[in-house]
Amino acid sequence: xxxxxxxxxxxxxxxxxxxxxxxxxxxxxxxxxxxxxxxxxxxxxxxxxxxxxxxxxxxxxxxxxxxxxxxxxxxxxxxxxxxxxxxxxxxxxxxxxxxxxxxxxxxxxxxxxxxxxxxxxxxxxxxxxxxxxxxxxxxxxxxxxxxxxxxxxxxxxxxxxxxxxxxxxxxxxxxxxxxxxxxxxxxxxxxxxxxxxxxxxxxxxxxxxxxxxxxxxxxxxxxxxxxxxxxxxxxxxxxxxxxxxxxxxxxxxxxxxxxxxxxxxxxxx
Amino acid sequence: xxxxxxxxxxxxxxxxxxxxxxxxxxxxxxxxxxxxxxxxxxxxxxxxxxxxxxxxxxxxxxxxxxxxxxxxxxxxxxxxxxxxxxxxxxxxxxxxxxxxxxxxxxxxxxxxxxxxxxxxxxxxxxxxxxxxxxxxxxxxxxxxxxxxxxxxxxxxxxxxxxxxxxxxxxxxxxxxxxxxxxxxxxxxxxxxxxxxxxxxxxxxxxxxxxxxxxxxxxxxxxxxxxxxxxxxxxxxxxxxxxxxxxxxxxxxxxxxxxxxxxxxxxxxx
Numbered sequence: 001x002x003x004x005x006x007x008x009x010x011x012x013x014x015x016x017x018x019x020x021x022x023x024x025x026x027x028x029x030x031x032x033x034x035x036x037x038x039x040x041x042x043x044x045x046x047x048x049x050x051x052x053x054x055x056x057x058x059x060x061x062x063x064x065x066x067x068x069x070x071x072x073x074x075x076x077x078x079x080x081x082x083x084x085x086x087x088x089x090x091x092x093x094x095x096x097x098x099x100x101x102x103x104x105x106x107x108x109x110x111x112x113x114x115x116x117x118x119x120x121x122x123x124x125x126x127x128x129x130x131x132x133x134x135x136x137x138x139x140x141x142x143x144x145x146x147x148x149x150x151x152x153x154x155x156x157x158x159x160x161x162x163x164x165x166x167x168x169x170x171x172x173x174x175x176x177x178x179x180x181x182x183x184x185x186x187x188x189x190x191x192x193x194x195x196x197x198x199x200x201x202x203x204x205x206x207x208x209x210x211x212x213x214x215x216x217x218x219x220x221x222x223x224x225x226x227x228x229x230x231x232x233x234x235x236x237x238x239x240x241x242x243x244x245x246x247x248x249x250x251x252x253x254x255x256x257x258x259x260x261x262x263x264x265x266x267x268x269x
Numbered sequence: 270x271x272x273x274x275x276x277x278x279x280x281x282x283x284x285x286x287x288x289x290x291x292x293x294x295x296x297x298x299x300x301x302x303x304x305x306x307x308x309x310x311x312x313x314x315x316x317x318x319x320x321x322x323x324x325x326x327x328x329x330x331x332x333x334x335x336x337x338x339x340x341x342x343x344x345x346x347x348x349x350x351x352x353x354x355x356x357x358x359x360x361x362x363x364x365x366x367x368x369x370x371x372x373x374x375x376x377x378x379x380x381x382x383x384x385x386x387x388x389x390x391x392x393x394x395x396x397x398x399x400x401x402x403x404x405x406x407x408x409x410x411x412x413x414x415x416x417x418x419x420x421x422x423x424x425x426x427x428x429x430x431x432x433x434x435x436x437x438x439x440x441x442x443x444x445x446x447x448x449x450x451x452x453x454x455x456x457x458x459x460x461x462x463x464x465x466x467x468x469x470x471x472x473x474x475x476x477x478x479x480x481x482x483x484x485x486x487x488x489x490x491x492x493x494x495x496x497x498x499x500x501x502x503x504x505x506x507x508x509x510x511x512x513x514x515x516x517x518x519x520x521x522x523x524x525x526x527x528x529x530x531x532x533x534x535x536x537x538x
Contacts, residue, residue, distance in 0.1 A: 001320065004273045008280045008317025015281060016323060017380065048277025051270065054285060096435045102458055104434060108425050110417035111286065137405045137425065138433075141413040148379035156377050156406065164407075165373060166365045189371055 176206030207239035445475030
């Protein structure tokens with residue numbers, strides 16, 4: 001195989017498994033090529049990947065070392081994605097009775113959630129998370145994309161204990177969005193005590209759900225090392241959790257005035 | 270930018286957006302390079318991608334033409350993934366009271382569901398699907414991966430109508446797994462009448478859920494053009510739907526005997 005083809009193959013393999021470490025030997029065996037050639041291939045692959053603005057190839061030294069692709073986006077691309085989300089939300093045909101916003105099409109567009117996830121990966125890639133955690137349902141594709149890009153498992157907290165989850169722990173929490181007490185349930189098999197979780201969700205109003213996720217994880221001795229929210233409501237200003245990063249802030253939604261106020265979170269950098 | 274770097278960048282860009290068509294001009298502008306050079310780059314990118322066994326680059330002729338990456342896997346890789354799923358399921362520590370199997374870790378491992386999805390993409394890429402449809406919750410990451418790879422939107426049918434879904438249509442159906450009548454609900458905004466949907470789910474016993482998905486979609490004049498199931502139970506042999514493709518078949522699960530019978534579906538080719 002020629003160098004150009006080897007470089008392309010290295011890029012495809014590394015970027016198919018973000019954050020997964022491949023020993024150099026893997027590529028030496030695959031191409032039946034000397035280590036020095038593969039090293040040079042990787043250096044070219046690296047500058048090629050950087051030119052696309054979607055991440056970089058990292059070399060980890062030592063016996064257990066190797067190379068891996070780390071997804072990343074530039075400041076410019078971050079702003080582009082934020083503005084795209086704002087534009088989608090401003091479309092006033094989304095306004096529902098009761099001044100709710102229809103967002104299922106956005107969060108079930110797996111190509112777009114993959115791009116939103118790259119913002120969370122940029123923000124939280126050094127958080128030391130062992131899991132990405134979310135509560136069903138609308139945030140699952142976003143959380144799954146984030147987990148895949150960080151190469152860690154996803155944990156989905158359920159609303160109801162299911163027979164197929166085995167023994168579960170359940171909590172009750174107050175949801176401001178629904179103005180009532182809600183339930184969360186998590187299988188005892190889902191997490192390892194002492195681990196750290198990155199919480200990802202599609203929407204936050206008062207922070208009740210995020211606090212609920214925090215509470216149920218703490219029942220398993222799992223701590224939260226970051227919280228990433230796609231859309232956070234401006235009101236109430238005081239949330240039940242203090243530290244979170246949202247991609248955009250949602251203000252007034254008015255069916256009567258056919259108006260949605262939404263703006264990027266400029267603190268996301 | 271040198272050819273080697275251009276080829277790498279082309280691969281990264283095309284494979285980041287599976288099945289999305291990029292006009293040649295896109296790359297000419299990006300690299301500030303003549304069409305003839307870009308064509309040659311693409312031909313090298315193509316053989317490089319094929320060498321990884323993860324898909325191919327397709328050229329579409331004409332004014333609206335261009336190039337796109339189509340994910341695909343070889344017969345050998347299909348068998349490897351099927352066997353991996355079988356091995357995971359055979360682990361008898363998964364057996365729950367009532368001879369249920371714990372599978373959440375499998376279906377919430379976003380890297381693995383991405384590989385399972387490639388089997389469905391191989392099977393259904395020419396089905397003409399406009400949507401991937403699933404019912405919450407456990408099949409969502411798998412369905413989202415399939416949708417992303419096919420470059421079509423995901424539709425998630427809910428168990429309960431939510432206020433954030435706007436007007437919905439609901440149906441009742443009989444679930445054999447739960448031995449009771451269950452509900453499904455779908456927003457009127459979720460699909461376009463006359464479209465075709467590929468149904469993806471994590472598990473099928475009697476086919477009640479799949480039939481339910483078919484029924485609720487038909488309320489919107491959306492037809493089903495394929496059904497892909499990760500794990501189908503061998504019993505009952507007669508399912509409520511006739512045409513489906515499962516990755517593996519699950520037989521006897523016995524907590525007492527600490528035994529799980531599971532085998533690949535050899536008809537998946």
